[in-house]
Amino acid sequence: MSFGFIKQHLDGQKNKHLYRQRSLIEQQNARFLQHDSKKYLNFSSNDYLGLNHHPEINKALALGAEKYGTCASASSLITGYNYAHQHLENVICQWLNKERCLLFNSGFSANFATLNAFSKPNVSLWLDKLSHASLIDGALSDKGRVRRFLHNNYQQLATLISSSELEDHLIVSEGVFSMDGDSADVEQLAIIAQQHQAMLYIDDAHSIGVTGKEGQGSSSANQNIDFVMATFGKALATSGALLACNNTTYDYLVNVARHYIYSTAMSPAIAWATAKSIEIAQQESWRREKIAHLSQLFTASLAPQILMLPSTSSIHAIIVGKEQKALSCAEELKQQGIWLTAIRPPTVPKDTSRLRVTITASHKESDIKHLADCINKVLLNNG
Ligand SMILES: Cc1ncc(COP(=O)(O)O)c(C=O)c1O
Incomplete structure (x- = not known):
């Protein structure tokens, strides 16, 4: 069949847990998003200063x-x-x-x-x-x-x-x-x-x-x-x-x-x-100061066994390893109302699939504590 590489590629990606799909986001700001009529705390937004909808x-x-x-x-x-x-x-x-x-x-x-x-x-x-x-x-x-x-x-x-x-x-x-x-x-x-x-x-x-x-x-x-x-x-x-x-x-x-x-x-x-x-x-430098404060709070609230890369920005990468594990951790967090997209190869090197947390100026301390509690439970349960 001509263009057979298309199906072959897609099947290969599915087998390797690397298949990509879009999710329809009904509404979002730097703190929450709504998907399938359900509201989630949003930790995958690059709207770092929380200026969207300003x-x-x-x-x-x-x-x-x-x-x-x-x-x-x-x-x-x-x-x-x-x-x-x-x-x-x-x-x-x-x-x-x-x-x-x-x-x-x-x-x-x-x-x-x-x-x-x-x-x-x-x-x-x-x-x-x-x-x-x-x-x-x-x-x-x-x-x-x-x-x-x-x-x-x-x-x-x-x-x-x-x-x-x-x-x-x-x-x-x-x-x-x-x-x-x-x-x-x-x-x-x-x-x-x-x-x-x-x-x-x-x-x-x-x-x-x-x-x-x-x-x-x-x-x-x-x-x-x-x-x-x-x-x-x-x-x-x-x-x-x-x-x-x-x-x-x-x-x-x-x-x-x-x-x-x-x-x-x-x-x-x-x-x-x-x-x-x-x-x-x-x-509005308070927005940068808030990101720094919440980032410190997040780092301090994670269990010591969790491997997070050092960061001085809004981005906090928790290395999980295999693609499938990153996907299942993200899914478990979703069940708890947290939207955190799993990042997999080729975006990141093989075996370094991760949860990429972005902290924005719109988050609250309680959001960060809840996120850290959920990540601690999910990652420690998944070994
Ligand atoms: C480091 C880096 N450079 C460039 C881009 C591309 O920017 P844009 O989304 O405006 O195309 C991105 C992501 O989007 C990025 O993460």
């Missing part, structure tokens, strides 16, 4: 739609770049202290397009082993030489770069790692980049809004980052992404970044709403 952001969205439209109507290089986009770019440049900024429709396309633009014959792209799929796919999409260094192992990175015969180097890391919740040492990366005349690219999808005094993510720790990518669809609670850089690299990307050139610009209404969201994220 009335001021909704108001800005409506105003942006009224003044600038829901649709950009064209690519940014045709007639799609308008005042709402320029305003958001300016807000971002000031916030992150960068010369220029480009807006993309998603973090995936920002990462893919930018790394594709730098994947050239004379360029080595050095990616942390735990890099997001969009970084890997972009780096591999053209003729650059892609190398992976062990997760956060900068000694290995420095040794490898020193022995490379290629001229140009781009070092790529996430600020906060999406599936482990630990952080890169951006200062250390910037030093290595400087020593080797390399450029540094940081994906701040999970840091923006959450780390830094005003939520600037990695940029608050170090200013020597050549490219900062951050998505709007997580802590900033809208959608799309930013790529902040200097004047020259901005110019280069406007001329070569395929997802920028050949895609309708992001919705102006969303751009207007995102500027409001950034303003709130900058001003």
Whole structure:
């Protein structure tokens, strides 16, 4: 039968407990979600600051739609770049202290397009082993030489770069790692980049809004980052992404970044709403403080036998091991009113399937204590 690989692939995934399905979420905020008419405590949301449904952001969205439209109507290089986009770019440049900024429709396309633009014959792209799929796919999409260094192992990175015969180097890391919740040492990366005349690219999808005094993510720790990518669809609670850089690299990307050139610009209404969201994220530091407080409470409330990776972010990864066990633990938690999606390969390495807990500024202390009690029972019962 032609296209027989489709059924074969799906059957294989089912046999390996790796089959993926969507769940219809009827309603959600950063604390609760409703599925099949039942309400659950939500610990799988990336709405870290709890800004989704914020009335001021909704108001800005409506105003942006009224003044600038829901649709950009064209690519940014045709007639799609308008005042709402320029305003958001300016807000971002000031916030992150960068010369220029480009807006993309998603973090995936920002990462893919930018790394594709730098994947050239004379360029080595050095990616942390735990890099997001969009970084890997972009780096591999053209003729650059892609190398992976062990997760956060900068000694290995420095040794490898020193022995490379290629001229140009781009070092790529996430600020906060999406599936482990630990952080890169951006200062250390910037030093290595400087020593080797390399450029540094940081994906701040999970840091923006959450780390830094005003939520600037990695940029608050170090200013020597050549490219900062951050998505709007997580802590900033809208959608799309930013790529902040200097004047020259901005110019280069406007001329070569395929997802920028050949895609309708992001919705102006969303751009207007995102500027409001950034303003709130900058001003309301209590949201970051609450995440830190609840995260500490969660760590302290877990049984000592439970293996949780160290984290200074909203993300807390409890390693369970086999796919099937992660699925059954998630199902048992669901029976107790807790929504916690099991994360399995290929998103994470084999035998490190996990429960990825995200703590948001909307959770309450009682939610965290209840979560820890349930996880303690479920994991200790499952050996
Ligand atoms: C580290 C990282 N980078 C990039 C992305 C892609 O961002 P977006 O959802 O805006 O496409 C994600 C997840 O969504 C992510 O976790």
